[in-house]
Amino acid sequence: MEFADYRPYEAGDDFRYLDAAIYARRGEYHIRQYEVYRPAQITILLDGSTSMHFGEPDKFTFAATLAGLLGFAGLAGGDIVQLAVWSGERVHFSPRVNGAGRASALFEWLARQKTSGSGFTHGLKQVLSTVPGGLVIAISDWLDQAIEPHMLSRPHGVDVLAVAVSSRQEEDPEFTGQSELRLRDSETGAEFDFTADKAAVAEYRQVYQQWREDLRGQFLKSGCRFIAQRSDMDIALAVRTDWRRQGILE
Structure with missing residues (x-):
């Protein structure tokens, strides 16, 4: 009381x-x-699709660290926390715990999770349709497909925070001169040839930034909160500045 x-x-x-x-x-x-x-009730859903195993440091390692930090913050605040990872085409759930003394159980469970498969938005739909209420934090690179409003439908009383994780190599690839490359989709295995020159890289950066803004708009239009993080950033600094400034953490 x-x-x-x-x-x-x-x-x-x-x-x-x-x-x-x-x-x-x-x-x-x-x-x-x-x-x-x-x-x-706080549910933290982590994308374990193959595309998350990319970047330096890789996106999954960063996202898992962030999930653990947010989980501990929830436990320290007296809330009930459950982690979930979409991997191998299904959602894996951790035990539901309460109290900061149980944080080690979440950390140990999280350390055993691996990346595999694709289709993260299927896992998000499943979690949103089954959670008892509270806050759902979805951490992903959101690269598998476009976000549509129906994917974010949820019961009354469920809030969503979407965290978009990217790597430096994705946001700002570095190419000098001209290179003939064969690109392979890590999730589908599809391959295509690509000529990388200054014009192509500049166009890519522009398209990527527009995609990110469109993604943000989709979440905001659906009544969700949205924040973008890069895998090479200082997590502690981000939490103390960006997260507090946006009112996500107090």
Whole structure:
């Protein structure tokens, strides 16, 4: 129970909640009112698709570290936390735990998870349709397909925070001169030839930035929060600055 406010005493009120200090100062009877704290349910869904195993440092390692940090923050705040990883075409769930003393169980479970397969948005739809409520934090590179409004439908009372993780190599590839490359999709295995020169790289950067803005717009239009993080950034610094400035963490 947490103190909320005072109100004037009314006949029938529990006299145990009378505030003696107010009576001593003002000679008036006031009742202390309280709010009962109920722990929130926090579900952190991590994308374990093959595309996350890319970058220096790789996106999955960064995302797992971030998931562990956010999970611990939830436990320290008295909330109930469950981690989930989409890998091998299905969602793997951790135990649902409460209390900072149980954080090690989440960390140990998270350390055993591996990347495999594709189709993260299928896992997101599954989680959103089954969570009992609270906050869902979805951490992914969001590269498997476009986000459509129906993918973000969820029960009343469920909030969503989407975290888009990218690598430096994806955002700003470095090519000098001209190179003939064969690119391979790590999830589908599809290959195609590509001529990398300054014009092509500049166009890629422009397309990538537009895709990121479109992605942000889709989430915001669906009533979700959105934040982008790069795998080579200082997580502690990001949490202390970006996350607090946007009101995600207090």
